[in-house]
Amino acid sequence: MSIEISVVLPCLNEEETIAACIDKSKKAFAESKTEGEVIVVDNGSTDKSVAIAKDHGAKVIREEEKGYGSALRRGISEAQGQYIVMGDADDTYDFQEVPKFVNSLKAGNDLVMGSRFKGNILPGAMTWSHRYIGNPILSGFLRLFFGGTVSDSHCGLRAFTKEAYKKMGLHTTGMEFASEMVIHALKKKLKISEITITYYPRKGETKLSSLRDAWRHMRFMLLYSPNYLFLMPGVLMFVVGLFLCVRFLFGPIYFAGRNWDIHVMVFSSLLTLLGWQIFNTGLAAKIYAHQIGLEKSPFPKKMLSIFTLERAISIGFIFLTAGLGVCAYILITWIRGGFSFGEVMPGANEWAQLKTALLSLVFIVLGIQTIFSAFLTSMLQIKYK
Numbered sequence: 001m002s003i004e005i006s007v008v009l010p011c012l013n014e015e016e017t018i019a020a021c022i023d024k025s026k027k028a029f030a031e032s033k034t035e036g037e038v039i040v041v042d043n044g045s046t047d048k049s050v051a052i053a054k055d056h057g058a059k060v061i062r063e064e065e066k067g068y069g070s071a072l073r074r075g076i077s078e079a080q081g082q083y084i085v086m087g088d089a090d091d092t093y094d095f096q097e098v099p100k101f102v103n104s105l106k107a108g109n110d111l112v113m114g115s116r117f118k119g120n121i122l123p124g125a126m127t128w129s130h131r132y133i134g135n136p137i138l139s140g141f142l143r144l145f146f147g148g149t150v151s152d153s154h155c156g157l158r159a160f161t162k163e164a165y166k167k168m169g170l171h172t173t174g175m176e177f178a179s180e181m182v183i184h185a186l187k188k189k190l191k192i193s194e195i196t197i198t199y200y201p202r203k204g205e206t207k208l209s210s211l212r213d214a215w216r217h218m219r220f221m222l223l224y225s226p227n228y229l230f231l232m233p234g235v236l237m238f239v240v241g242l243f244l245c246v247r248f249l250f251g252p253i254y255f256a257g258r259n260w261d262i263h264v265m266v267f268s269s270l271l272t273l274l275g276w277q278i279f280n281t282g283l284a285a286k287i288y289a290h291q292i293g294l295e296k297s298p299f300p301k302k303m304l305s306i307f308t309l310e311r312a313i314s315i316g317f318i319f320l321t322a323g324l325g326v327c328a329y330i331l332i333t334w335i336r337g338g339f340s341f342g343e344v345m346p347g348a349n350e351w352a353q354l355k356t357a358l359l360s361l362v363f364i365v366l367g368i369q370t371i372f373s374a375f376l377t378s379m380l381q382i383k384y385k
Helices: 018-032 049-055 068-078 095-106 128-146 162-168 177-187 210-223 226-248 262-291 299-306 309-336 350-380
Strands: 005-011 036-042 059-062 083-086 111-121 158-161 192-199 253-255 258-260
Touching (some): 005 068, 018 049, 128 226, 158 177
Parallel strands (some): 005 083
8 A cells, every 4th residue: 555644753852752753643544544654854863762763663764954944855855645744753743633634635725734823722832922922923924924824834733745845845944944835835826724733832852942943934034025125115215215305405394393404315315225225126036036936926027028128227327317417517507606605596505506416416326226236137037048
């Protein structure tokens, strides 16, 4: 009989719990009358974990490259089953629940996530900071950035078909592997479902580092979401900065009991330039994601059809020409005024001249940024066979 289910357990010094995880998995196979295997991926254990795993009938594989993701990827690559279940080897998950996950896959789902928050978290199983702060925030950001309705995106017990795993194309080696799987599943439009589970107190020493692992998940989500990391902040900074720059040309702004003028305009100019550069970086990131097949939205393709290299360069030259034109006008007026801090226009004062010059410099830099960003995005579109 061919193997139908593969349970993959990453292992690092789990001698107290590995036997229970293996035995529960095998019991689940027997009760559901399915052929299954348990694969234990040793990631450098120095205790008796490997010997115990072999004694209890698991297939033991050693993965030299350290990391949660490395261990799981190696185990999944060795799995023979059509349905793959992954879970931690610390006995916090009940592997007798494996048939529920597999049945959900058989019903047509590609990825089945366990949900501790919709299920039952036993006393002592999760610290209050993880339960009420860390996990909810990270899961919330994942839903905000990538959509979906997954309530517990970092649950370690989950199942998927081998075909779905191939479509995901996962690459990370650390704890962010958990986030990468959900993100890729959402981006590839795979069908995701959730199953309520019970989460038990851990036996043995935890391998987690709360702040470090949380940052790795957050960093990964930001890097995979150029809209929130680049485009939205860039547009906001550019629009606010440019609006203030233009507004200050018509005089100071009275706010909070005082006048704000050229000194604030200097910072508004900086905000404008930073915003435009961040926005252009975001466009390049979107195009790169589109080229490697990660970004499936029609936005990059539509944008590339409208803003070709030549059109983008033309926009850059418009910015550049406008800025140089204003600079030339100021220079000519200055020369005609006898090389003094004369007026740029009748009735204008020295501050008006400086503010006009500042805005012209902003347009010059915007033009240069646009031209070079256009070449960068074009380079990212070069295809090699």
